[in-house]
Amino acid sequence: MIIVLKAIATKEDIQSVVDEVRQCGYEPHVITGVARTVVAAVGDETTQQTLETLASLPVVENVLPIQKRYKLVSREAQAETTLVHAGRHCFGARDFHVIAGPCSVENLEQMLSVAESAKAAGATLLRGGAYKPRTSPYDFQGLGEEGLAILHEVKQRTGLPIVTEVVSESDLIPMLKIVDVFQIGARNMMNYSLLAALARTGKPVLLKRGLSATIEEWFLAAEYLAKQGNSQVILCERGIRTFECATRNTFDISAIAIAKQECNLPVIADPSHAAGRIDIISALSRAAIAAGADGLMIEVHPHPEKAASDGPQSLNPEQFSLLMQDILPVLSACGRRLSKPDNGTVKTDATNP
Amino acid sequence: MIIVLKAIATKEDIQSVVDEVRQCGYEPHVITGVARTVVAAVGDETTQQTLETLASLPVVENVLPIQKRYKLVSREAQAETTLVHAGRHCFGARDFHVIAGPCSVENLEQMLSVAESAKAAGATLLRGGAYKPRTSPYDFQGLGEEGLAILHEVKQRTGLPIVTEVVSESDLIPMLKIVDVFQIGARNMMNYSLLAALARTGKPVLLKRGLSATIEEWFLAAEYLAKQGNSQVILCERGIRTFECATRNTFDISAIAIAKQECNLPVIADPSHAAGRIDIISALSRAAIAAGADGLMIEVHPHPEKAASDGPQSLNPEQFSLLMQDILPVLSACGRRLSKPDNGTVKTDATNP
Amino acid sequence: MIIVLKAIATKEDIQSVVDEVRQCGYEPHVITGVARTVVAAVGDETTQQTLETLASLPVVENVLPIQKRYKLVSREAQAETTLVHAGRHCFGARDFHVIAGPCSVENLEQMLSVAESAKAAGATLLRGGAYKPRTSPYDFQGLGEEGLAILHEVKQRTGLPIVTEVVSESDLIPMLKIVDVFQIGARNMMNYSLLAALARTGKPVLLKRGLSATIEEWFLAAEYLAKQGNSQVILCERGIRTFECATRNTFDISAIAIAKQECNLPVIADPSHAAGRIDIISALSRAAIAAGADGLMIEVHPHPEKAASDGPQSLNPEQFSLLMQDILPVLSACGRRLSKPDNGTVKTDATNP
């Protein structure tokens, strides 16, 4: 930690800061600058008490942390990418994965139709929400357990592993039997109680970046999972909230590049939620691949104009099929290979990926 | 809903949109403009299926909702301010309330010391977190049930009602006996499962605005509580995330003014989290009062430089006492009166406010 | 400057950074931390070459500046507030000033009508744009020199000093004779060429904060003027651009508090542009006063619904008169006094404030 003192700080002030630093278990080094005195505090910021509280002292102008706050998920801690297993698929290696499906599970027919067309087009995992955290209480809130049953049925018939959002610890038990990858949505990235409960399941987690989470906070949410014993985490960039309204969110392509560089977890992109409109999903998908993403999550609905949620950003099966063709040349330019779908049905033991 | 068609839309396209609108239960009105055709769809947007999905049609440029999405918490639904009862205090009337206390409960001595000095300075409710949602898993996570016991003890001794944050449905049972006002923190404003669980308790809720929640989303989170039967909600503006780093968050003073105008719930301000620094807390507090706030929530710690969390933004008891003097002339200019502290101890039946 | 090295840095790497630091004229201090090595570079950051370029070295993780970048306008350089003279008025002392008028000068009748009613209500300076920087080239761009002539006429008749925006160096000559305070609009805060030209005039400048300017960048824009010899600068907070759309901009009340504390220039607020809607202008005005503002700038138009620009945020004369009454008790609670209008006409020598 670097503690910057105000220009007005006297010798006594400096000494009192030095004492405080030492008392907190750090070794203080005083550096007398031209305009400011600085106290460098040597110690392990991640295990010792933070010195940021010293900012409350009247003579302290600023406290600057030096270390990164995440450890287990960093490339410094582990240089190679963690392989995350979802069904028979593996994220983080050469294979590139496309997770497709509607925002919400509406009925069996809808899900089967999407699953089959998405699989035919090259998707290898199925998404669909049974529990929907909606901004308005008057919006469709998901089918709940009925939705889980539909997902189970579709998984049996198509063999596609299931990625679905969990919004409450109390839904975990019924979900465990069906779900291959638990999705933490943007609204719950900082719901650390839910992350703790998920960590205990040992199941893979798709961790969406929060609406206004910094990249570091996103990594720290993953660190919560890793610290509690679950490193099977896939990061998902889905756009952040900014002043720009031409898109639903601002797709932060740099976050993908930085995550690939500084974090040892696989990273995928969700251009559907970023764009909020279908006309640029192909461009964003291609860009995500070029920036290093390990996969995509795409909203597909048989009839977007009638979707219970997120219709404006959902592709219909034909558009999705075109998208899958659009990305092929970029995948190959990046040395990636589209993962192959399983052809058989999945074994029922979903709890053991 | 207003559906704006693209310039390229043909007569057939327009007709197909009209049909779709009618099929969704709305009455379509076609308006042929100079550059665009517009279809106005008459119907109740809050109960009928949204037409926003029509944006997925290739000929639709834009879909503009007309109605506000919140109802129960609006001034249109109820012109007078909802009175929210916390212990013997009432938010939303002429009395102005100051909730004071540390970020985290650390030990009995700390809490007693803060409670007594804060009460002496004019605070009428005590804050302090037993469960702390911290960005890093390596930061202090709160004392949990031990913290609740401390809060209980301090409440018995000082008579100050307790405001404390809840982060998980599974903590509700032990909290119910002790807590007077449940705080929903910024990170959990969109944790709708937790809101549902809180609604069932019937207890007052202090609802902090999310880090990047729009004002409308904040009102909609309150609407979740109201729709599920709990209108005892106090809104709390605590700053939003923007590009500006001179403050921890950007205190959105307009949100207070708008909330007072459009929403029927009491509104308080948390300048401590907004500022993230102590030197402007007095100015922000005075501004909040001038903008119409019904109360303040202020972080106070006996030794901010040793606080387990949020030290840089915590006032010490002396600074807090000065703040209370600073706000008096503005309160009186605004026709407000500082609420009087109870002098006796609180009855143990905290579940019945 | 603090140069943080990556964990991988070898002894040789550290030495090469140390050499570089010394070569740039700073004195290097190496601090070996637990996880990182840090090089503290002692020297005057504001006069010597910046070391931020060292961030381009592969072993450098981060370079942290220590000093503030503004000097002349800081309270450290000058503790008392600079008094800025506009006509016979003085900003920065006890007197509080209200600048009122329409967004654009449209015609003599409009300006006279606004000026007279605003003066009657207590405004002491008149605003009105002759040159309008509009987002769309199809919007009204201002009357130009014709507008200046109208302003001149109204100033003669009412004695109100004129505050008006300058958008180009080439308009300065005709403006000099008429204008009492040059306004730099939000879009031009970083137009440093224009600032340089204004500095040469020696005339007072009202410096609006840029749409997305940090507080430090705003102070640095003022520093450009001060460094070039013109310290007659009034800062104006007018809201920043964020994700929130309920207001046109997010009024950053903290910026006023921070400016009053760290900068020696007077600070006023422009709640009209911040709000973009009339219903919260009174609340924001009161809040600005409570936070320490030295004045207000308010858009007033005789017929807002017919205004050539900014109609939605313009008060009509009656609303403005109510606003002036609303602010009185807060002014008095803050120990401020509304400045008194001149009753006579202004002498024509406007160039000598």
Place this chain on the structure above:
Amino acid sequence: MIIVLKAIATKEDIQSVVDEVRQCGYEPHVITGVARTVVAAVGDETTQQTLETLASLPVVENVLPIQKRYKLVSREAQAETTLVHAGRHCFGARDFHVIAGPCSVENLEQMLSVAESAKAAGATLLRGGAYKPRTSPYDFQGLGEEGLAILHEVKQRTGLPIVTEVVSESDLIPMLKIVDVFQIGARNMMNYSLLAALARTGKPVLLKRGLSATIEEWFLAAEYLAKQGNSQVILCERGIRTFECATRNTFDISAIAIAKQECNLPVIADPSHAAGRIDIISALSRAAIAAGADGLMIEVHPHPEKAASDGPQSLNPEQFSLLMQDILPVLSACGRRLSKPDNGTVKTDATNP
């Protein structure tokens, strides 16, 4: 325009809005909804007086514009991409262009060295600032005319056309003889006086998106140029200001995709300013190509750690050469071709591109 009335609006209120709409030259259509009455106003929003001022009426809740505000630069006005000629190069067709060079022109040796290595690596235009708009008045402000002379010399020797920033109308005359493409920097995107002066030169303009400009505002700045007779405009996305600090700006890759779709001008990306760090420039460059960009602008400096400005984000020649190799497979996957450098020297008649 759609005028949404408040729920409280009476028949008389509605009639008065209808009258107002008609008086402004629009044809009003009243639509009586379930919760609100809406008045649709038919007329040309881009030529007639805006109705947004009606928002100032007490019974009006909201005014929603329907038309887009830009015309000449839209794909609706012209489906094919405008070809912009810079030296012998053409932006907007199949050829992909890389503009390389340092932030600031420092001396002849530096510029020659960069120009030659960049050209050897495949760059076809040279950038370098003689006039630098710097946030702090204490930072290097550019060499001015001496810098122009250096650019001229380097252009003569290498044949690379020159792209350089203009910050003031008064510098145009000396620049005209040397410059092939005038760059409008992010800080000046809304300096409409400067845009007007540039339009009169007829020279190509590289228009950087403002720090917090919306995509629509960026197109409108281009529309200012086009409306005044200069459609030789290249748009340049360089990142926007958001809460995320891991990058200097947030590279808005969606803006590229949307610009390619809705605007008829060529679009390039400046990943250097977006990233503010060198380690992700390659990833962002590849992403920009995949999203449809027509070119790149890359900061290259012979010794980034000694650069007078923007060192942390400048590549050295070797890194630049690697970048050029990195982008090749993506270019080819996107059907693009790197433009070929001229081998001869450029004719001195730079004013006639």
